Amino acid sequence: MQTLKKLFPFYLRLDKDLNIIEYGRSMGKLLHENGSFKDHFKFIRPNFGITHSFASIAEFLDQFFILELFHHPKKVRFKGQFIIHHEHEDELWFCGSPWLMSVEDLQQHDLFVTDFAQHDSAIDTLLMLNQNLLNLQDNSKMIADLKQKNERLQQVNERLDAIVYAITHDFRAPLLASIGLLQLPESMVLEELPEILHTLKRLDRTIIHLNELSKNEKIALKFSTINWEELIRESYHNYSVIYGIKIPIHLSINETTPFHSDTFRIRTIVNNLISNAIKYARPVLEETSFIKISIHTDPSSCIFTIEDNGEGIDEKNLENIFKLFYRASIKSQGNGIGLYIIKEMVQYLKGTVTVKSVKNEGTTFTLKFPNQKLE
Amino acid sequence: MKTHFYIIDDDELFLKLGKMYLEMGTCTSSVTLFNYATEALKAIENMEEFLDQRYVVFLDLNMPILNGFGFLEALEKKPILLQKNIQIYVLTSSINHDDIERIKQYKSVTEYLNKPMTREMVQHVCAS
Incomplete structure (x- = not known):
């Protein structure tokens, strides 16, 4: 019973x-x-x-x-x-x-x-029906998720294609040039050794850049107080040594509140901007070349401006400079990755970057970052 | 046959390297370097013709402003230029199959060569 x-x-x-x-x-x-x-x-x-x-x-x-x-x-x-x-x-x-x-x-x-x-089979059926109802809701969410993931994959794939192209072209170029130099008659090779060294260093810089790019995707944001003065002095010193040019730098920091952001990304962005300012200085200007950096922080944001009187960028090329592997000038020692990294990292930090430039007069980059809260 | 060489490459180092190798060549009469394909195009339009001399162009593919493909398009639109005694060798670091296939469509291209230039390559071009 x-x-x-x-x-x-x-x-x-x-x-x-x-x-x-x-x-x-x-x-x-x-x-x-x-x-x-x-x-x-x-x-x-x-x-x-x-x-x-x-x-x-x-x-x-x-x-x-x-x-x-x-x-x-x-x-x-x-x-x-x-x-x-x-x-x-x-x-x-x-x-x-x-x-x-x-x-x-x-x-x-x-x-x-x-x-x-x-x-009870009846309730089994009902449970199943109920499950289906849930599944339907799940399905539409899953489809949206999948669609989003698919788009993301497509982006990643396009970038991979571009990187593979770069590896087979931009990476091979300095290697092939070095091979070519090393195959010269022995008496000529010795003379070319500095050129070979320089070329291989160029290749190494490209690899470092690509590494920064992939790190941006992988490393989580980690906020701490940014020491602008130290960061900029260090970067300026490093690139002056690398390019063997000392261009006068004017630094004005107006910090009403400490600025908190991701040190790795801020440093990479600053390194790329300072390196560009030094690399594209006009040799004819000699001592009158300059780099002006100004920083203004407040509780909600930080505005970073870097101005130079270097060779500048043609107006028609301006819209392309943030594209991956784009090189605006032939003189460009660059690999077309630097500004792309800046754009990607600024986006990651939910900031903005704008550029003004006049050919043969100079370039100004203005960046704005949100001031993050420390945990 | 005495040969005037043109090298079109955006990479200074390859221009320099090419010049060094070509100056060792047995057929070399002159070597002219071009950073921009556009400049080379102008030079080809204006070049003098000699019965007993030819022109050989080494063309890179990946270049800003006007790339190798663009150069060939522009050249093939002016058949009069192709009547001149001129041979075009594509010299690129690209090992991309698509690039190789695409180049086959251009009748003006004599051969597809891979960087870097070597003494053997110069001998081969001089002999052909």
Whole structure:
């Protein structure tokens, strides 16, 4: 009996005269009085040759029944089977559960999933339906996610293509030039050694740049206080040594509040800007060449400006300079990665970068970064 | 045949290297260097013709402003230039299959060569 109650929360116990003597706890939600079975239920199936009598039902014990609770406003139907338990031979037990088509059906009858036995196939189906509903929502989210990931992959792929092209071209060029120089007659090779060294260093710089680029994608942001003065002096010193030119630098730092950002990216950006300012200085100007850097910080942002009177950029090339592997001038010792790195990193820091330039007069880059909060 | 060489390359080092090798060549009459393909195009339009002398152009592919392909397009649009005694060798660091295939479409190209220039390459060009 306990098993029956547990397995069929909608069970019915009928006596010889088909009076309802007991019903399951979940059935109680739909049926509010005992009374006669005949007054509450009619047979939907079997619908032929069956009457509301103990003997008649007993003839259909091995059959599948559908009963309708016809007084109920929603006319709930039950599917199941009648059994006669060997210890209660004068009773008919109906073992079944509601015939529900959807989750809404379930809710309309104030029923919950807990009203059903765990093994119940009806509830299994409903759970599955419910799952499908969830899946549908999941699916649309998944499609959007996939679409986004796909676009991202496409971008990464395009960049990879560009990098592979660079490796087979821009990387090979200095190597091939060195090979060419080394294959000269011995007496000439010695003279060319400094050129070979210079060429290989150029290749190394390209590789360092590419490494910075890939790091930007991989390394998480880590905010700390930026020491502008130290960062700029260090960078300026390094690149003056590398290019063997000392161009006067004017530094004006107006820091009302400390500036917090990602040191690795800020340093890389500053290195690339200072290196460009030194590299593209006009030799004819000699001592009148200059680099002017001004920094202004406030609690919300930092504005960094670097101005030079170097060779400048043609107006028609200006829109392309931030593109990967773009080289505006032939004199350009560059590899077309530096400004692209700046653009990518500034974007990563949610900042902005703008450029103004006049050919043979000079270039000004203005960058704006948000001032981050320290954890 | 006495040969005037033109090298078109945006890389100073390859120009210098090419000049060094070509000056060792047995057929070399002169070597002219071009940073820009546009300048070389002008030079070809204005070059003098000699019955007993030819011109050989070494053309790089990847260059800013006017690349090697653009140079060949411009050249092939002016058939009169191709009637001059001129041979074009593509000399590039590109080992890209697409580039090699694309170059085959240009009738004006004699041969596709890979950098760097060598003594053997100069001998080969002088002999052909």
